[in-house]
Amino acid sequence: MLEIIRRSANNLPPGIIDIPLYSKEIIEGLSESGVSAKEDFYDLRLGEINSLERNKDHSFFNCKTWKEAVDKLECKDWDEVKIVSWFTTPIFDTPFPVEDSKSELRIGIVGGARYCKLGNHRLAAAKVWMFDKKPKKPTLQKVHYYYYPVEPTAIPLLRDGLRNNVHVSFGFDDNGLKHLCVQYTKKWKLYQLRNEYELIKSGRCKFTRKFHTRNYALELIPRALIVDLLNDTWPNI
Numbered sequence: 001m002l003e004i005i006r007r008s009a010n011n012l013p014p015g016i017i018d019i020p021l022y023s024k025e026i027i028e029g030l031s032e033s034g035v036s037a038k039e040d041f042y043d044l045r046l047g048e049i050n051s052l053e054r055n056k057d058h059s060f061f062n063c064k065t066w067k068e069a070v071d072k073l074e075c076k077d078w079d080e081v082k083i084v085s086w087f088t089t090p091i092f093d094t095p096f097p098v099e100d101s102k103s104e105l106r107i108g109i110v111g112g113a114r115y116c117k118l119g120n121h122r123l124a125a126a127k128v129w130m131f132d133k134k135p136k137k138p139t140l141q142k143v144h145y146y147y148y149p150v151e152p153t154a155i156p157l158l159r160d161g162l163r164n165n166v167h168v169s170f171g172f173d174d175n176g177l178k179h180l181c182v183q184y185t186k187k188w189k190l191y192q193l194r195n196e197y198e199l200i201k202s203g204r205c206k207f208t209r210k211f212h213t214r215n216y217a218l219e220l221i222p223r224a225l226i227v228d229l230l231n232d233t234w235p236n237i
Helices: 002-011 024-029 066-071 080-088 120-133 152-164 223-230
Strands: 038-045 049-051 106-110 113-118 139-148 167-173 178-183 188-193 197-203 210-212 216-220
Touching: 002 066, 002 120, 024 049, 024 106, 024 113, 024 167, 024 223, 066 120, 080 120, 113 120, 113 223, 120 139, 152 167, 152 178, 152 188, 152 197, 152 223
Parallel strands: 049 113, 106 139
Antiparallel strands: 038 139, 106 113, 167 178, 167 216, 178 188, 188 197, 210 216
């Protein structure tokens, strides 16, 4: 099966897998606190997935694009007939048909941004195969999703970043509280997100892509990801 996936990857035109993988931690972190997910099944359009798991314990660690993740696939003991059937029939709660897979594919949705909660390897492989073999409708049928609204206090700051074409960064402090930093032309403002957004710091020094101090670790949110987060069409997903 690995050869088939590699061949499909080589067949793809630009703009399918040579595109960024965004931070799952940013997407998940910007979900509304204290809200239970709305769960159901839907047809997953593979071109809309923003992120895979990339933490230091995962094989996709440090992968910056879909192509880098696909290049790390091993597809060990994947039976072609069973895998293709899984790709092309309604999934619901059906586990992936390999020996060590115990659960169904799970997709997280925050606003309009989508990330993989469970099943990263199968999702990367499915995207490549479906775009090669079914380019007119590269979709996985009846996938289990978990929908969360975007943190309400973050929305005005995200919109402000888009409107002013400036950088917005997100992260947590040492106590696990959410923060957003908006970097304007000559200054930056750091906000804490609780019941309201509260300005807690500001400065005039340049704010880099990753900002680390004794209390904060913030990472730049790509503009395209902000657009997706704010494109919340619930319940029409």
